[in-house]
Structure formats: C-alpha cells, structure tokens
Amino acid sequence: xxxxxxxxxxxxxxxxxxxxxxxxxxxxxxxxxxxxxxxxxxxxxxxxxxxxxxxxxxxxxxxxxxxxxxxxxxxxxxxxxxxxxxxxxxxxxxxxxxxxxxxxxxxxxxxxxxxxxxxxxxxxxxxxxxxxxxxxxxxxxxxxxxxxxxxxxxxxxxxxxxxxxxxxxxxxxxxxxxxxxxxxxxxxxxxxxxxxxxxxxxxxxxxxxxxxxxxxxxxxxxxxxxxxxxxxxxxxxxxxxxxxxxxxxxxxxxxxxxxxxxxxxxxxxxxxxxxxxxxxxxxxxxxxxxxxxxxxxxxxxxxxxxxxxx
Numbered sequence: 334x335x336x337x338x339x340x341x342x343x344x345x346x347x348x349x350x351x352x353x354x355x356x357x358x359x360x361x362x363x364x365x366x367x368x369x370x371x372x373x374x375x376x377x378x379x380x381x382x383x384x385x386x387x388x389x390x391x392x393x394x395x396x397x398x399x400x401x402x403x404x405x406x407x408x409x410x411x412x413x414x415x416x417x418x419x420x421x422x423x424x425x426x427x428x429x430x431x432x433x434x435x436x437x438x439x440x441x442x443x444x445x446x447x448x449x450x451x452x453x454x455x456x457x458x459x460x461x462x463x464x465x466x467x468x469x470x471x472x473x474x475x476x477x478x479x480x481x482x483x484x485x486x487x488x489x490x491x492x493x494x495x496x497x498x499x500x501x502x503x504x505x506x507x508x509x510x511x512x513x514x515x516x517x518x519x520x521x522x523x524x525x526x527x528x529x530x531x532x533x534x535x536x537x538x539x540x541x542x543x544x545x546x547x548x549x550x551x552x553x554x555x556x557x558x559x560x561x562x563x564x565x566x567x568x569x570x571x572x573x574x575x576x577x578x579x580x581x582x583x584x585x586x587x588x589x590x591x592x593x594x595x596x597x598x599x600x601x602x603x604x605x606x607x608x609x610x611x612x613x614x615x616x617x618x619x620x621x622x623x624x625x626x627x628x629x630x631x632x633x634x635x636x637x638x639x640x641x642x643x
Contacts, residue, residue, distance in 0.1 A: 370541035413482030423467030434481035472503030569621035
C-alpha cells in the first residue's frame with residue numbers, strides 16, 4: 334500500500350534529550366491526522382522530520398514513498414508546511430506573499446497570477462489581495478500563511494498549532510477550510526492543544542509522550558469514497574428478536590452488536606436518503622427507541638487515557 338507518511342523506528346536526540354524514540358506509524362492518503370501530546374513530547378521535532386527540515390539520527394520517514402533523508406528537495410515539492418511561529422512581512426501585500434511562495438516552489442511566472450487568484454478564492458481572502466499583511470487580523474494572517482503553504486497544491490499539508498491565538502469564529506473557519514482541502518484530496522497532519530477543535534475534523538489521532546508514540550487511533554472514517562457510518566440506538570427495555578430480525582434483513586446494515594444497556598450498534602452502508610428512509614421505518618414499526626446517534630471518538634477521553642497509561 335502507498336502511504337502518504339510512513340515512519341520506521343524514527344529517532345532524534347538533542348543534547349541529553351531523546352526527542353523521538355523508536356517512533357513507527359503509517360498514515361494513508363486523504364486523512365486528517367491529529368498529533369497531540371504534552372509540551373516537550375516531540376511533536377514539533379516529528380513534524381519537522383516529516384517535512385524533511387530535520388534529519389533523523391536513525392530510522393526513516395517516507396513521504397509518498399520517498400525517504401526524507403535521501404530526497405528532501407523532492408519532498409519539499411510534495412508538502413506544505415506552516416510552523417507555529419511563522420513569519421510574514423508587514424509591508425508586503427497578500428498578493429506579494431503568494432507570489433513569493435509560488436516562485437520558491439518553481440511555479441512558472443506565467444502561471445503565478447492565476448494560481449494566486451485561485452488560492453485567494455479558496456481561502457476566502459480574495460478581497461484582501463492588495464492589503465498589506467501588517468493591516469490584517471490574526472485569523473487573516475493565518476489564512477495567508479496557509480495559502481503560502483498550499484499555493485503549489487501539495488499532497489500533504491503539515492500545520493503546527495494552526496489555531497493558536499485564533500478567536501472561535503476563526504477556528505471554525507479553519508475547520509471548514511481543512512475539511513474542504515481534504516475533500517479535494519489533500520492529506521493533513523496537524524498538531525494542537527485544543528482537543529475539542531481537532532474533534533471537528535480529524536480522522537486519526539497520534540499521541541506522543543516523552544518522544545514515544547503511545548497511541549495511534551482511528552477516530553472516524555471520513556474517506557470520501559466510504560459510505561460506512563456507525564450508528565447507536567438506545568431502546569426502552571430489552572431488545573427483542575423482532576428488532577434483530579428486522580436489522581438483519583436490511584442490506585444496508587452490517588456488524589450488528591447489542592450490549593447489556595439496551596443499546597444496539599451497527600454499521601450503515603447506504604446513502605443519506607437510505608438512512609432517512611431506514612430511520613423512518615424503525616419508528617413506523619413501533620420499536621421503543623429512546624435515542625438514535627452517530628457516536629464519535631472522544632478526543633479528551635482518548636488522550637487522557639493514553640497519557641496516563643505510561
């Protein structure tokens with residue numbers, strides 16, 4: 334399988350500090366992966382190593398099949414990277430920043446104007462084209478930074494603490510943007526201390542502690558090609574055989590599981606309209622349903638459970 338990121342026994346050490354210790358994992362294309370952990374856990378070191386900006390002392394990291402140590406320049410063309418504390422020039426306009434980023438990625442001069450225009454429209458900041466960056470808000474500057482990172486349409490976007498300092502509205506717009514980029518086929522690796530915000534858009538969770546990978550969890554399936562959805566139903570009273578027979582007779586239902594709390598979980602594989610019709614039929618049949626939901630992983634719970642394990 335062709336992974337967008339593949340780490341094999343990655344090791345990196347500063348003076349007397351082991352920043353990464355035998356870190357191994359794989360990330361498939363088109364995922365939005367959250368990288369979390371306490372301060373000093375190795376998140377930024379791992380992101381810089383994935384971006385081919387720092388060289389591992391042992392082990393390997395492959396981006397789209399290329400080794401970061403052997404092919405750093407080729408990898409830089411495949412990725413976009415925005416650090417936590419990124420620099421912009423107050424006296425330059427938004428358009429000039431995008432032109433600079435495009436030229437640094439060897440985009441032909443004849444294509445820069447059109448590509449910059451498309452990037453500005455994608456980020457919903459086309460009206461800021463001629464504004465100097467020094468006049469922009471923190472959220473607007475963040476979008477300019479992301480624009481510079483994606484102007485060359487990378488396969489992988491790496492964001493280190495992108496929501497830091499943003500107000501709630503700007504964070505919401507950032508979530509929408511990342512989901513849109515994923516929908517267009519981009520893979521994203523993002524670190525953040527704001528777990529509730531990551532919960533809105535991430536599909537996988539990587540947890541680091543003391544340079545070690547302590548958890549790699551699949552949170553939800555947002556693969557654009559997939560139509561599978563996990564659904565939970567809580568009933569009033571025991572779940573009888575009639576309910577099971579009905580569920581098993583439906584082609585769009587699989588992996589049916591019932592627990593002792595009058596709760597039934599199953600995987601639904603149909604379209605949204607099929608789901609609406611199926612739920613309507615459940616109520617028409619008169620089954621005593623108390624609650625119907627689509628459960629997602631709890632970031633806070635997963636994170637604390639993994640961190641406290643070691």
